Amino acid sequence: MSAFPVTSRNFRKNTAKAHADENLRKALKRMESGAIVRRAAVVAELPEFDALRDEALAIKNHVLGNLDFYLERFEAQVKAQGGHVHWCATPRQARETILSICQAVGARTATKGKSMIAEEIALNPFLEENGIEPVETDLGEYIIQLADEPPSHIIGPALHKTKEQVTELFHQHHRKYGREERVTDPQALVNEAREILRQKYIDADVGITGANFLIAETGSTIIVTNEGNGDLTQMLPRVHVVITSIEKVVPTLEDVSTILRVLARSATGQEFSSYTTFSTGPKRAGDLDGPEQFHVVLLDNGRSDLLGTEMQDLLRCIRCGACMNHCPVYHSVGGHAYGWVYPGPIGAALDPHFLGIEEAQHLPNASTFCGRCESVCPMRIPLPDIMRHWRERAFESAVTPPQQRFGIRLWAWVAMRPALYRAGARLAMRLLAWLGRREGRLSSLPFAGGWTAGRDLPAPQGRTFQELWAARRGARK
Amino acid sequence: MSEAREKILRGIRRSLGRGPRLGEERAALQARLASPRPNLIPKRARLPHAEQVVLFQAMAEKLDATVARVSSLAEVPDAVAEYLAARNLPTTIRMSPDPELDAIPWDRRPLLTLHRGRAAPEDLVGLTPAFAGIAETGTLMFASGAARPATINFMPDTHIAVLRSSQVVGDYETAFARLRAAAGREDGLFMPRTVNLVTGPSRTGDIEQTLILGAHGPRRLHVVLVDDEAH
Numbered sequence: 001m002s003a004f005p006v007t008s009r010n011f012r013k014n015t016a017k018a019h020a021d022e023n024l025r026k027a028l029k030r031m032e033s034g035a036i037v038r039r040a041a042v043v044a045e046l047p048e049f050d051a052l053r054d055e056a057l058a059i060k061n062h063v064l065g066n067l068d069f070y071l072e073r074f075e076a077q078v079k080a081q082g083g084h085v086h087w088c089a090t091p092r093q094a095r096e097t098i099l100s101i102c103q104a105v106g107a108r109t110a111t112k113g114k115s116m117i118a119e120e121i122a123l124n125p126f127l128e129e130n131g132i133e134p135v136e137t138d139l140g141e142y143i144i145q146l147a148d149e150p151p152s153h154i155i156g157p158a159l160h161k162t163k164e165q166v167t168e169l170f171h172q173h174h175r176k177y178g179r180e181e182r183v184t185d186p187q188a189l190v191n192e193a194r195e196i197l198r199q200k201y202i203d204a205d206v207g208i209t210g211a212n213f214l215i216a217e218t219g220s221t222i223i224v225t226n227e228g229n230g231d232l233t234q235m236l237p238r239v240h241v242v243i244t245s246i247e248k249v250v251p252t253l254e255d256v257s258t259i260l261r262v263l264a265r266s267a268t269g270q271e272f273s274s275y276t277t278f279s280t281g282p283k284r285a286g287d288l289d290g291p292e293q294f295h296v297v298l299l300d301n302g303r304s305d306l307l308g309t310e311m312q313d314l315l316r317c318i319r320c321g322a323c324m325n326h327c328p329v330y331h332s333v334g335g336h337a338y339g340w341v342y343p344g345p346i347g348a349a350l351d352p353h354f355l356g357i358e359e360a361q362h363l364p365n366a367s368t369f370c371g372r373c374e375s376v377c378p379m380r381i382p383l384p385d386i387m388r389h390w391r392e393r394a395f396e397s398a399v400t401p402p403q404q405r406f407g408i409r410l411w412a413w414v415a416m417r418p419a420l421y422r423a424g425a426r427l428a429m430r431l432l433a434w435l436g437r438r439e440g441r442l443s444s445l446p447f448a449g450g451w452t453a454g455r456d457l458p459a460p461q462g463r464t465f466q467e468l469w470a471a472r473r474g475a476r477k
Numbered sequence: 478m479s480e481a482r483e484k485i486l487r488g489i490r491r492s493l494g495r496g497p498r499l500g501e502e503r504a505a506l507q508a509r510l511a512s513p514r515p516n517l518i519p520k521r522a523r524l525p526h527a528e529q530v531v532l533f534q535a536m537a538e539k540l541d542a543t544v545a546r547v548s549s550l551a552e553v554p555d556a557v558a559e560y561l562a563a564r565n566l567p568t569t570i571r572m573s574p575d576p577e578l579d580a581i582p583w584d585r586r587p588l589l590t591l592h593r594g595r596a597a598p599e600d601l602v603g604l605t606p607a608f609a610g611i612a613e614t615g616t617l618m619f620a621s622g623a624a625r626p627a628t629i630n631f632m633p634d635t636h637i638a639v640l641r642s643s644q645v646v647g648d649y650e651t652a653f654a655r656l657r658a659a660a661g662r663e664d665g666l667f668m669p670r671t672v673n674l675v676t677g678p679s680r681t682g683d684i685e686q687t688l689i690l691g692a693h694g695p696r697r698l699h700v701v702l703v704d705d706e707a708h
Contacts, residue, residue: 027685034686048519055516068489069498069506077665087482139692140683156683163685186684190692197693202598217510218668228679228694231631235671246485252513257649261519268682271540272614275694276674283670286623288574288595290670300485307492 003122004150008339008355011362018333023162028331031159035325038269039376049265053378056259060316060379063249064307070216070249071298077219081281083294091121094299098123098208098241101295102132105239107205111197113223113230114138115210116154116319117243117299119341120354123208134208135200137229139193146173152335154342155267155321160334163189197229207233207291211244212318213259214296217252220280221296224263224273231277240279240291245299247315259318262378267320302353310389314350316379323373323383329366338363345373349386357390358399364390407447425464433462511663515650522613522647526706529612530645534702536615540677541690542698549703554586556701557637561589561602564697566635571600575624578606578639596628603633603695607640609652610702614676617700618652621671630673636695638675641705649674 007014018024043049063070075085088094094117102110110127112118112134124134124145136145140158144151146169151157158166166189171182177196183189201207209230211221221242223230234240250256264270283290306312324330324344335343340351340360348367352360364387373383394400395408414421436442436459444452451457490496498506524532534544545556561568572578574593583591596603605625609618617638621627630636646652660667679694690696 030686046519046521048517051517052519059516065493066498066506067493068486069503071486071489073510080666081668087479087485089481089484089488093481137693138683139681143683156686158683159686161684163687166684186687187689189684190681190689194691194693198598217513217665219665220668220672226680226682227692228631229692231627231673232693235627235631246489251510253653254513254515254650257653258516260649271536272616272674272676274675274677274680276676278668278672278674280668280670280672284623287621287670288623288626289628290621290626298485300481300488304485304488304492307489308494309492 003125006340006355006359008351008360008363009358011337011339011366014337014339015333018337021160021334023165024160024334026162027160028334031325032331035269039266039322039325040269042265042269042271045271046261046265049262052258052261053380056262056378057316057380059250059255059258063251064247064312064315067246067249067304067307070251071246073216074214074219074249075298077216078281078294078296079219081219083219083281083296086295086297088297088299089301091299091301094121094243094297094301095123095126097297098243099127099130099132101239101241101293102127102206103130105205105293107132107239109133109135109200109204110206110208110241111135111137111201111204111233111237112141113207113209113225113233114141114157115208115243116341117210117245118208119151120301121243121299123243135197135204137197137201137233138225139190139227139229142193142197143169146170150336150341152343153321153324154319154344154346160336198232201232201236204233204237206239206241207235207237208241208243209234211242211248211296212263213256214244214249215251215253215256215278216249218278218280220278222256222276222278224260224276226268226270226274228275231275234277234279235290238291239293239295240282242279242294242296243299244296245301245303247303263318263320266322266376266378306353311349311353311386313379313381314346314353314386316381317346317350318379319346320378322376322378326372326376328368328370328372333366338366345383345387346381349381349383349390352390352393357394357397360390361394361399364388364394422464422466425466429460429464430462432457432460435459510665515648518648518650519613524612524647526645529647530642530702532647533610533612533615533645536612537610537617537677537700538615540615541680542615542677542700544700544702546702546704550581550705551585553581553639553701553703554583554589557604558586558589560637560699560701561635564635567601570602570604570637571596571629571633572604573606573625573629575606578604581639595626596632598632600629600633602635602637603629604637604639605629607638607644607700608672609655610640610645610700611649611652611674612645612647613649616649616674616676618656619671619673619675620656620669621673622669627671627673630675631694634691634695635697635699636675636678637699637701639701639703641703643705645702
């Protein structure tokens with residue numbers, strides 16, 4: 001396995017591929033009825049939900065304004081309890097740090113809990129190249145590891161796979177464990193993965209998990225899971241490595257309690273996830289289990305550059321996935337089309353920072369600006385605004401193709417001249433109304449062939465919005 | 478990698494347009510950490526204690542755990558044996574080597590075989606003492622320690638927790654405050670190696686978003702809720 005290529009540049013090609021994928025269409029359809037309905041139901045059960053969002057947002061903003069202080073405090077508390085903190089400015093430093101921790105104990109296999117930061121730094125291929133077998137233990141991550149694919153959703157990485165595909169993957173990869181039978185029932189598939197992975201936890205030398213939060217007060221790292229795989233990953237091997245990023249620190253247990261109340265409800269529509277686990281240092285004197293070593297690998301990867309900019313709000317993200325669960329564009333194209341680790345609206349707003357606006361130029365445009373992502377974001381991140389910023393930057397840095405730039409310039413020139421704009425709009429509306437007078441719709445338009453290829457434009461009635469507005473105001477007076 | 482450390486901290490301060498937090502600002506941040514205050518607690522959790530116990534049971538059951546209420550620790554062996562028998566589960570139990578669990582008169586049910594220590598791969602039933610029960614979401618809190626290996630909470634197929642009614646609180650914050658108070662220190666260094674908040678059995682939705690219980694952790698979670706308060 002090698003690192004997955006970044007394909008954000010090919011967003012359009014990727015979407016065409018996604019639209020032709022019947023299995024993906026079915027999977028995405030299920031999401032619309034599932035995740036959205038579940039979230040709405042559980043939010044309705046908690047009258048304080050919006051007030052909690054506001055408090056969670058205030059906590060995160062407070063942290064971001066004092067990030068250096070809280071990180072130093074977190075580090076001091078981890079060290080005071082026998083753990084190690086490794087600061088890594090770049091993905092490369094993070095990969096090498098983890099490798100050297102593994103090599104120091106002669107590790108041959110490392111079990112892994114689900115971590116988006118591990119995806120961000122492309123950890124698995126790097127470990128493999130260096131002779132260490134990474135074993136994903138989250139069921140979804142395990143499925144896509146067998147399929148050699150990247151995750152397509154930040155909390156449901158194998159969301160795009162059908163159970164028939166899982167059956168085939170297991171059949172193909174589990175024969176080496178003496179399993180010849182094809183298993184089709186989802187419960188039986190889960191059981192099979194459970195039994196095979198159980199031995200992997202026990203055999204692993206190092207367990208690598210992510211962290212949803214870091215607590216400055218106590219030096220604890222937190223994982224939130226439903227399967228329990230993260231717990232087995234971190235408690236059975238000799239070494240526990242936490243790969244995480246700097247913006248995940250929260251001051252106190254009280255603060256994280258507030259954020260936890262909005263996390264599971266936003267993510268999976270659960271009252272609370274099955275397992276929320278706080279890890280503090282290595283095993284203590286007298287403990288019968290737990291890791292002998294505890295390492296926190298703290299990644300920046302340019303996050304600190306976002307502070308103090310109009311993009312700072314992105315650092316409030318708690319990776320719940322609500323934005324993609326509610327996004328009409330994500331529902332249409334799925335996660336792989338975005339071409340990198342973070343898909344959906346958060347990806348459209350975040351990926352340009354990591355990949356550069358040239359590579360990721362299409363992503364901020366992959367939005368209808370319907371605002372649903374912002375309305376469900378537990379951290380109220382203004383995702384459409386941030387995408388708009390990226391569109392501006394793409395235009396300013398001449399990444400936008402010449403034809404589009406010309407169109408935008410022309411439109412801006414006209415829009416800044418109200419009389420001309422009004423006259424032009426009037427003429428266009430009259431013309432379109434006349435052209436569509438027979439059918440009531442237009443099946444093709446100059447300069448908009450792409451748009452009309454898939455649908456008709458309802459013919460305007462002949463008057464512009466401004467005319468109608470003026471008439472209405474006149475009538476009221 | 479102290480070079481990276483300095484680089485990151487410098488970068489943060491540069492972006493925020495200020496130097497390190499010092500003086501009064503620093504003292505204010507330290508004070509916030511030294512005396513943590515709860516934020517908004519949902520109304521659902523702010524109930525008289527007896528109602529919190531009822532809510533705990535209702536929420537735990539809603540989230541796929543089962544709960545048996547008994548009136549004293551002496552009744553725990555019966556409750557455990559009956560639970561296992563009703564589901565045709567094995568009667569060999571891996572139990573935390575915990576003095577409180579040891580004080581239970583297990584000899585009342587001689588057919589229950591108890592093994593103390595950390596969990597082993599072949600263990601099918603685990604029994605551990607909870608540190609708290611949190612009513613708002615029917616969540617159990619477990620605190621690891623020499624007498625409470627965390628592996629028992631995760632490895633066996635069936636997890637049975639013993640919770641006393643006096644350990645039931647309304648919200649997460651109160652449970653954390655008790656954890657802090659139990660350690661009796663104010664420097665933040667009071668967390669056990671592992672604190673598990675457990676809400677229902679293990680589950681996954683990773684195959685076609687179908688909910689399936691028992692992904693990697695326990696398939697069943699049963700709470701024996703012992704009434705230890707005077708009425």
